[in-house]
Amino acid sequence: MRADVSDASAPRRTTALLWVIAGLLLVGVVAVAVYKAWPLLNPTLVEVAPLDPSCDLRAGPCDARLAGGGRVRFGIEPRSIPVVTPLRLAVETTGLNVRAVEVDFAGVDMNMGYNRTALASVGPGVYEGQGTLPVCVRARMDWEARVLVHTPEGILAAPFRFETRRD
CATH class of the missing domain: 1.20.5 (Single alpha-helices involved in coiled-coils or other helix-helix interfaces)
Structure with missing residues (x-):
């Protein structure tokens, strides 16, 4: 048994x-x-530019200065920065040896997932592309657009803060 x-x-x-x-x-x-x-x-960042609290992307492009002397200018259109609508992204760099540029959108106090856009070079130091912000359950949302500048030395980041509003 x-x-x-x-x-x-x-x-x-x-x-x-x-x-x-x-x-x-x-x-x-x-x-x-x-x-x-x-x-x-x-991504591992070599340098992060200081955040400029006076920057208002709704008023126009803003600048970020890097410690090594480089500058990153970032603008979004339309300036009302609507959600779930194609946005024109523009980056100008000076004093940097740039290989590629990306813009990474992140919610300041809410994880909104992976939202990164690669920009195309349209001239010396000028990069453009199109991105879209996802809709949020909140009527007002704080965002950070982190411009990632790929250089031979590594990735440099320039943060820009803004808000979106839904009516």
């Missing part, structure tokens, strides 16, 4: 072992995905 009991539990042990192996494989796949995506989601 004892042989019958052990024979009946063998398939259950095999099934349990397969579930454990499948779970470990899933954890491994997720770990590799996080490892590969981490630099994209959280």
Whole structure:
């Protein structure tokens, strides 16, 4: 009778072992995905320009000055900065050896997910592109547009704050 009991539990042990192996494989796949995506989601920055609290992107483009003497000018149109509407993004750089420019939009006090736009070079030190801000449940939302300037020395960041309003 004892042989019958052990024979009946063998398939259950095999099934349990397969579930454990499948779970470990899933954890491994997720770990590799996080490892590969981490630099994209959280790039290593060489320098971050100080935030200019007097900047008002609704009034026009704003400047950020870097410690090394470079300057980043950023503008958004339309100046009302509507959500879920294509926005024209413009960046001008001076005093920098630029390889690429991206604009990363992030909610100041609410995670709004990954929202980064690569800009195209349209002339020496001039980059343009199009981006869209997602809709938020709040009528008023504070945002930070972080201009990421890729240089041979690394990535420089220039933050610009603004707000959106829904009627």
